[in-house]
Amino acid sequence: KVQESLSLDQRHKFWETQPVGQFKDIGNPALPEGPIESPTPLSEVKQEPYNLPNLYEWVTCDIHDEKMCDEIYTLLANNYVEDDENMFRFNYSKEFLRWALQPPGYFTAWHIGVRVKTSKKMVAFITGVPARIRVRDEVVNMAEINFLCVHKKLRTKRLAPVMIKEVTRRVHLENIWQAAYTAGVVLPTPVATCQYWHRSLNPKKLIDVGFSRLGARMTMSRTIKLYKLPESTVTPGFRKMEIHDVPAVTRLIRNYLSQFIVAPDFDENDVEHWLLPRDNVVNSYLVESPETHEVTDFCSFYTLPSSILGNANYSTLKAAYSFYNVSTTTPLLQLMNDALIVAKQKDYDVFNALDVMQNESFLKELKFGPGDGKLHYYLYNYRVKQALKSSELGLVLL
Numbered sequence: 001k002v003q004e005s006l007s008l009d010q011r012h013k014f015w016e017t018q019p020v021g022q023f024k025d026i027g028n029p030a031l032p033e034g035p036i037e038s039p040t041p042l043s044e045v046k047q048e049p050y051n052l053p054n055l056y057e058w059v060t061c062d063i064h065d066e067k068m069c070d071e072i073y074t075l076l077a078n079n080y081v082e083d084d085e086n087m088f089r090f091n092y093s094k095e096f097l098r099w100a101l102q103p104p105g106y107f108t109a110w111h112i113g114v115r116v117k118t119s120k121k122m123v124a125f126i127t128g129v130p131a132r133i134r135v136r137d138e139v140v141n142m143a144e145i146n147f148l149c150v151h152k153k154l155r156t157k158r159l160a161p162v163m164i165k166e167v168t169r170r171v172h173l174e175n176i177w178q179a180a181y182t183a184g185v186v187l188p189t190p191v192a193t194c195q196y197w198h199r200s201l202n203p204k205k206l207i208d209v210g211f212s213r214l215g216a217r218m219t220m221s222r223t224i225k226l227y228k229l230p231e232s233t234v235t236p237g238f239r240k241m242e243i244h245d246v247p248a249v250t251r252l253i254r255n256y257l258s259q260f261i262v263a264p265d266f267d268e269n270d271v272e273h274w275l276l277p278r279d280n281v282v283n284s285y286l287v288e289s290p291e292t293h294e295v296t297d298f299c300s301f302y303t304l305p306s307s308i309l310g311n312a313n314y315s316t317l318k319a320a321y322s323f324y325n326v327s328t329t330t331p332l333l334q335l336m337n338d339a340l341i342v343a344k345q346k347d348y349d350v351f352n353a354l355d356v357m358q359n360e361s362f363l364k365e366l367k368f369g370p371g372d373g374k375l376h377y378y379l380y381n382y383r384v385k386q387a388l389k390s391s392e393l394g395l396v397l398l
């Protein structure tokens with residue numbers, strides 16, 4: 001609360017110049033919903049990259065290139081997002097990065113690095129991928145922006161605004177004028193603010209590494225018992241998604257996501273890319289009715305480990321992140337309990353979920369606990385009249 005009210009009167013020298021909802025406009029009924037600026041003719045889009053400080057140069061990253069992928073992986077593994085206490089840092093795998101950056105219709109030009117001219121060391125990164133995102137009843141071509149990272153030694157030198165302007169320019173060159181992104185920091189102006197919840201799967205390790213604490217009046221053995229899960233899933237017809245399921249899953253998910261105010265507009269190609277299982281990247285399960293063979297329910301989670309910083313016994317936290325879940329026949333609570341069971345079988349330490357979509361309906365009952373960080377969702381060049389409730393969001397970014 002204190003932080004948020006402070007940020008409202010903080011100056012945002014960069015963000016004040018951008019077509020995003022501004023703090024001063026919150027609640028102004030005169031401002032219409034939709035694009036803030038109209039597109040300019042493509043010939044008026046700046047043709048040359050923005051200037052970087054003299055020691056640095058732009059590089060377009062071909063992530064098929066093993067060496068390039070290694071460099072990006074290393075930059076992020078050492079410099080990307082940490083928790084407030086600097087105990088953990090996201091450790092996106094290379095396979096994950098390839099998946100995240102190459103959805104249908106992706107543009108290599110939107111995978112942007114910055115190198116030191118002399119040493120060629122990679123010191124900054126930002127990416128966009130194309131996505132059709134529906135806001136109320138408009139489907140808008142957008143870029144999803146992610147993996148903004150500046151090397152720790154180059155922080156607070158205003159490199160981030162140059163990275164953001166450059167990705168914006170390259171998105172504009174494809175005649176796309178809107179974007180979606182999430183961040184842990186408050187910027188002008190969130191369309192929604194969500195909270196992470198965590199479900200312990202390996203409570204002893206989580207406590208040992210300082211991810212969670214022993215509850216009041218709890219012993220380790222009571223805690224282990226509290227989080228114990230069945231050995232195998234309980235829903236009849238629960239199985240891994242396969243390629244031939246793509247049409248049925250697409251129908252199920254499109255229909256389900258139509259109830260949310262902001263959600264991706266997935267077609268079969270998107271579902272094949274984003275939801276077909278990939279080892280150590282994304283897991284998807286569905287319920288096929290044993291009688292009718294109809295696909296009635298679906299759940300998925302992606303794999304995002306975190307490095308544990310400075311612990312003698314453990315170096316990695318294996319985390320599963322809830323992705324898209326759909327229930328029509330199996331109660332969502334039971335479906336997600338089965339998701340927890342498979343995550344436990346696969347040796348994840350923790351299962352994380354945002355309070356988006358209908359997730360609130362199972363979080364408490366399935367023994368998720370609230371996290372300390374918030375996640376804010378943003379749209380670039382698209383105004384929504386009122387901040388949305390997290391349950392009105394049908395979008396999960398990586």
Ligand code: NHW
Nearest residue numbers: 012013014015146147148149150155156157158159160177
């Ligand atoms: S959020 C994860 C962001 N990355 C990290 O937290 C990694 C660790 N931190 C860093 O690497 C997921 C640096 O601290 C970064 C900032 C690079 C974050 N989003 O260079 P300066 C995403 O990737 C503003 C947006 O001095 P720095 C989403 C800040 O408010 N803006 O700072 C990315 C200030 O502007 P202001 C952010 O610490 C979405 C300015 O940057 C931000 O050395 C990007 C300071 O720059 C953040 N997470 O580097 C936007 N963090 O106006 C996409 C700070 O307040 C927009 N800032 O003075 C859409 C573009 C496409 C449009 C297409 C039409």
